[in-house]
Amino acid sequence: MHKPSSPGDAEAISRRAFVSNSAAWTMTSLAAAQPIQADILSGAATNQATALPACPHPFLTPAESFNTVARGNPKPHTLTGKALVEARMTPETWRLEMTTDPQVEPPYVTQPARIQAPHTLRDGTALDLETLRELGKSHGVKFIKATQCLNIPEPLGQGLWEGVPLREVLKLCGKMKDVRRIYYRGFHNEDPEQIFQSSLSYTQAMETPPGGFPPMLAYRLNGQPITPLRGGPVRMIVPWAHGFKSIKWLQQIFLTNDYRANDTYALQNNDPESHLKTSAYVDPVPERMSASQPVTLTGKVISGLSGLKRVEYSLRRVAKDAQPQEDAERAQPEADWKPCRIYPPPDWEQILPPDVRPHQLLGFDARTGQPREWPMRFGTGYWGITLHGLQAGVYEVRVRAVDGNGFAQPEPRPLRKSGGNAVEMQRFQLS
Numbered sequence: 001m002h003k004p005s006s007p008g009d010a011e012a013i014s015r016r017a018f019v020s021n022s023a024a025w026t027m028t029s030l031a032a033a034q035p036i037q038a039d040i041l042s043g044a045a046t047n048q049a050t051a052l053p054a055c056p057h058p059f060l061t062p063a064e065s066f067n068t069v070a071r072g073n074p075k076p077h078t079l080t081g082k083a084l085v086e087a088r089m090t091p092e093t094w095r096l097e098m099t100t101d102p103q104v105e106p107p108y109v110t111q112p113a114r115i116q117a118p119h120t121l122r123d124g125t126a127l128d129l130e131t132l133r134e135l136g137k138s139h140g141v142k143f144i145k146a147t148q149c150l151n152i153p154e155p156l157g158q159g160l161w162e163g164v165p166l167r168e169v170l171k172l173c174g175k176m177k178d179v180r181r182i183y184y185r186g187f188h189n190e191d192p193e194q195i196f197q198s199s200l201s202y203t204q205a206m207e208t209p210p211g212g213f214p215p216m217l218a219y220r221l222n223g224q225p226i227t228p229l230r231g232g233p234v235r236m237i238v239p240w241a242h243g244f245k246s247i248k249w250l251q252q253i254f255l256t257n258d259y260r261a262n263d264t265y266a267l268q269n270n271d272p273e274s275h276l277k278t279s280a281y282v283d284p285v286p287e288r289m290s291a292s293q294p295v296t297l298t299g300k301v302i303s304g305l306s307g308l309k310r311v312e313y314s315l316r317r318v319a320k321d322a323q324p325q326e327d328a329e330r331a332q333p334e335a336d337w338k339p340c341r342i343y344p345p346p347d348w349e350q351i352l353p354p355d356v357r358p359h360q361l362l363g364f365d366a367r368t369g370q371p372r373e374w375p376m377r378f379g380t381g382y383w384g385i386t387l388h389g390l391q392a393g394v395y396e397v398r399v400r401a402v403d404g405n406g407f408a409q410p411e412p413r414p415l416r417k418s419g420g421n422a423v424e425m426q427r428f429q430l431s
């Protein structure tokens with residue numbers, strides 16, 4: 001179902017997408033500077049007489065209900081008692097070291113990075129949680145963001161993250177010279193084999209467009225301290241990126257003059273600069289349903305760097321024993337794609353923690369308390385369709401997202417290593 005397309009297919013698809021989407025491109029380029037809103041369609045527009053059932057997913061995933069991706073033996077979040085204290089993974093014992101990489105490698109790196117004020121365990125200058133929270137009182141930010149693994153075709157969860165922008169923490173290092181990248185890693189059982197690390201360029205760490213989401217050191221999730229399971233006490237959150245940049249159990253920042261990404265994921269044949277991509281996912285459908293009832297299909301959609309224009313579905317009846325066609329485009333070059341409905345925003349005052357107002361969140365309008373885009377950028381939205389009057393038979397339904405530039409999934413990045421983006425299919429039988 002999530003088989004990547006071959007490079008040859010990708011080329012053919014992009015040519016076709018260019019031809020069929022050229023009108024949409026012109027329209028969206030005129031509105032380039034505007035925040036985009038996906039079409040929240042009325043029943044009439046999608047030819048649906050009845051309303052959708054209540055949204056099947058929460059807009060904030062409870063911290064313990066995220067799907068977890070973690071390496072380590074033992075996995076750091078399973079530590080308890082003395083082991084957790086020794087790992088410096090309790091709120092009282094947590095420390096962050098900030099040091100420089102002394103390495104030079106002529107002719108690529110001729111000067112080592114230097115900072116005025118290193119923060120080390122040895123000197124007792126490592127940052128503690130109280131200091132970080134204190135910084136949060138003047139410089140804290142909050143935003144809602146989806147977590148998505150580059151290698152797993154299903155969003156892992158969506159949380160309200162709260163913390164201090166990385167740029168404010170780096171300021172504590174004073175004057176810097178010859179720093180081009182920020183390398184960072186979490187607790188790894190004192191075993192170099194278990195290191196899972198990531199990196200940002202100096203520019204990505206220090207500069208954020210006005211109103212945009214900065215990379216941050218997070219210490220609250222959904223209004224609560226972050227538990228070890230979700231990467232606490234302190235976790236990096238990189239808003240635009242797949243999960244591998246959001247290092248859990250953060251403990252070390254190295255400032256380096258090396259311009260190359262050192263991400264563990266890069267060494268595993270992934271694109272370390274990939275962004276969250278606009279992509280739709282289908283909830284599991286019962287294999288058999290009654291032909292006398294309308295069929296409701298729902299799912300998730302992530303609005304990635306390119307934003308979300310709409311979600312579309314394509315339905316076709318197939319022979320009972322037909323092999324599922326894995327590649328949507330090859331299976332249905334003339335597929336008849338129709339718009340799905342997007343669930344509207346929830347009542348934020350109801351779902352946010354009691355001490356948080358929607359007006360305070362990045363990505364929300366400070367006056368109206370409503371999100372500036374819907375679904376929110378780097379967030380998960382939900383879609384649904386209700387199909388009436390289908391005859392008995394076997395059906396395949398495919399769903400795809402169309403981004404703000406008019407690219408339909410799996411474009412613009414069908415390459416597996418910048419994040420899976422296959423068009424999902426579900427098959428069901430009506431009798």
Ligand SMILES: Nc1nc2c(c(=O)[nH]1)N[C@H]1C(S)=C(S)[C@@H](COP(=O)(O)O)O[C@H]1N2
Pocket residue numbers: 066067068069070071072147148149150156185186187196229230231242243244245246247248249
């Ligand atoms: N220290 C550490 N951080 C990590 C990982 C890890 O194995 N170790 N996995 C990363 C990956 S690949 C993903 S997708 C996300 C998953 O976050 P979650 O477990 O909170 O859903 O955490 C990231 N941060």
Ligand SMILES: [Mo]
Pocket residue numbers: 069148149150151243244
């Ligand atoms: Mo991941």
